[in-house]
Amino acid sequence: MTGGERPALNALDGDALNGDAVNGADRPLVRVRGLRKSFGGHVVLDGVDLDVREGEVTVLLGPSGSGKSTLLRCVNHLEKPDGGFVELGGEIVGYRASGGRLHELRPRHIVRQRSRIGMVFQQFNLFPHLTVIENVTEAPVSVRGTPRKRAAEHARELLARVGLAGREDAYPRQLSGGQQQRVAIARALAMEPRLMLFDEPTSALDPELVGEVLAVVRDLALSGMTMIVVTHEIGFAREVADTVVFLDGGRVVESGPPEVVLTAPRHERARAFFAAVL
Amino acid sequence: MxxxxxxxxxxxxxxxxxxxxxxxxxxxxxxxxxxxxxxxxxARLVPLRRPGQWVSAVVLLVLFAMLVHTLLTNDRFQWDVVGRYFTRAPILHGLALTLWLTAAVMASGYLLGVGIAAMRLSGNRVLRALSFGYVWIVRSVPPLVQLLFWYELASLYPTLSLGIPFGREFVTFRTAHMFSGVLAAYVGLTLDVAAFSAEIVRGGVLSVDRGQTEAAQALGLGRSRVFRRIVLPQAMPAIVPASGNLLIGLLKATSIVSVIAVQDLLYSAQLIYNQNFLIVPLLLVATIWYVVLTTLLSVGQHYVERHYARGRRGAGGGGGAARAGRGVWDVARANLSLFGATRRDLAGLS
Structure with a gap:
């Protein structure tokens, strides 16, 4: 694993990276253990283990229905796992361990945990009734209590960073899909998260718009952000990932550096998948 | 050529x-x-001629002219009587009662309705079933029948008491004088509006994409903030037109209180024509007032709808209403500007 060597290029991420009081030096930022989840009778996650170290980029690959998105959504407790746990910075996400049980946390505690995790969705999910800058400042103002003016300044910096300076007062509907997704990234970064989750960020985009979004994600990776990315862009995984995890049928089938997993997968199912998509 | x-x-x-x-x-x-x-x-483009539309337009115009003509020339409408009674004190008192009953019922009905909608949308099976049952039974019973039941509550339950369910009672009071006509009307109509508004609110909330809630939650927004700032504003375009309809319907539905002798606009008119037998002119007085009020409400609804169209249209949302933080007062003021006289009156006051 090569993540530790990444320099923290961008000053904006400084705070997020320094908040490592709870973690020991080599304790991963994210630890997933024995995660299980079913919908109805259908098992989606069947005992998943995953480690993501500070500053690392982990790419989740696998056929549709393999549980990639569900795993990602369990990390910030948008889905409640049926078993197992997710730990972020030494804290169990969504639960409190006491007396041999995991008690579900009150919403305001979950809210606090979520504010450290940024998430970018396949369908962007920008708030259509708010302008671009209102989308970005909403969470810092209402969750952190940041003064509106300071939040707006920060938002402008972030929008410039994703290449959208000057579009602050547009409504989402007036932007292309690629621009909307870049606003969504800026919106997630506004909370200065320690971890970013990307759920197929380019799957809903026209082909010519994929590049501009991937470029922003790549820059973010280079700046040292810890990220978990679900994607079908194998080229992107090869270039940016520190670890590639291949899921199938709700289990981790293959895990390792991209040059190993992508070029010489050991598992038959992974070999077939990469043969089909590469 | x-x-x-x-x-x-x-x-x-x-x-x-x-x-x-x-x-x-x-x-x-x-x-x-x-x-x-x-x-x-x-070559010049010649649109397709639509003679059928022209013919029907002319026919309808003639019929409309006949209607106006008969309204003006048939002296049995007695417009002078209408004019004389239009602003008489009993009529204005009735009008006031109609207005505040409508406002009170709408406010409390929606408060209750939002609660019932929340129950229906909750994860708890018992709450969902109760909410469904309430809406089902209230929507099934005509409001007039409900009203009569509340009015006759005393014969059903001579006393009401506060205490432990199925156990000791602390306070007991008689219902005989509790449910006056107005209170029965208020309670009955409120329960009715609650059922309908619950469905309207529920429909509006369901019309908002689930991803909106998830995105807001992922940002760390609290539950009430997600609802007030993200879900509700997007549900409003679906809620407002239906609610406007409900409000106008309620304004007119308050006239059923005349059957339990509450002196609203209609019953006040009836009391007068029972004495002087000028039935048609007094019905016209009530009718014109209902038309005026409905018109005002429709205009208001138009502006509220425009306000919530923010971000929906390509060119920057609802015109001048596009900026954030445009409150209810601004919408109200925008309405006033339509009626120059009212505005001038206000200017004189301030």
Missing amino acids: TTAKEDRTPKEPPTPERSRAAPGDPPVPVLDRRPSDEQLLA
């Missing part, structure tokens, strides 16, 4: 131009050859 250009047209086999002309069309210059590209480019 056509002959001059015909020389330049490329030589092509003659086309059966004549067969395309419809019998009713004005005579088209008949060409032996296909017109040149230049001729086609210079």
Whole structure:
């Protein structure tokens, strides 16, 4: 694993990276253990283990229905796992361990945990009734209590960073899909998260718009952000990932550096998948 | 003109131009050859004539003129009587009661309705079933029947008491004098509006994409913040038109309280014509007031709808209403500007 060597290029991420009081030096930022989840009778996650170290980029690959998105959504407790746990910075996400049980946390505690995790969705999910800058400042103002003016300044910096300076007062509907997704990234970064989750960020985009979004994600990776990315862009995984995890049928089938997993997968199912998509 | 250009047209086999002309069309210059590209480019576009629409428009206009004529000339409408009674004290008192009953019922009905909608949308099976049952039973019973039940509550339950369910009672009071006509009307109509508004609110909330809630949650927004700031504003475009309908319906539905002798606008008019037998003019007085109030509400609804159209249209949302933080007061003020007199009155006051 090569993540530790990444320099923290961008000053904006400084705070997020320094908040490592709870973690020991080599304790991963994210630890997933024995995660299980079913919908109805259908098992989606069947005992998943995953480690993501500070500053690392982990790419989740696998056929549709393999549980990639569900795993990602369990990390910030948008889905409640049926078993197992997710730990972020030494804290169990969504639960409190006491007396041999995991008690579900009150919403305001979950809210606090979520504010450290940024998430970018396949369908962007920008708030259509708010302008671009209102989308970005909403969470810092209402969750952190940041003064509106300071939040707006920060938002402008972030929008410039994703290449959208000057579009602050547009409504989402007036932007292309690629621009909307870049606003969504800026919106997630506004909370200065320690971890970013990307759920197929380019799957809903026209082909010519994929590049501009991937470029922003790549820059973010280079700046040292810890990220978990679900994607079908194998080229992107090869270039940016520190670890590639291949899921199938709700289990981790293959895990390792991209040059190993992508070029010489050991598992038959992974070999077939990469043969089909590469 | 056509002959001059015909020389330049490329030589092509003659086309059966004549067969395309419809019998009713004005005579088209008949060409032996296909017109040149230049001729086609210079040609004026003639929209399809729709004589049927014209005929029906004229017929309806004539009927409308007849209606206006009879309204003005049939002296049995007694417009002078209408004018005399239009602003009489009993009518205005009735009008006031109609207005505040409508406002009170709407406010408390929606408060209750939002709660019932929340129950229906909750994860708890018992709450969902109760909410469903409430809406089902209330929507099934005509409001007039509900009203009569509340009015007759005393005969059903002579006393009411506060205490432990199925156990000791602390306070007991008699219902005989509790449910006056107005209170029965207020309670009955509120329960009715609650059922309908619950469905309207539920529909509005369901119309908002689930991803909106998830995105807001992922940002760390609290539950009430997600609802107030993200879900509700997007549900409003679905909620407002239906609610406007409900409000206008309620304004008129308050007239059913006349059956339990509550002196609203209609019953006040009835009391007068029971004495002087000027039935039609007094019904017209009430009718015109209902029309005026409904018009005002429709105008208000238009502005509220425009306010919540923010970000929905391509060119920056609802015109001047596009900025954030435009409150209810601004919408109200926008409405006032339509009625210059009212505005001038306000200016004089301040």
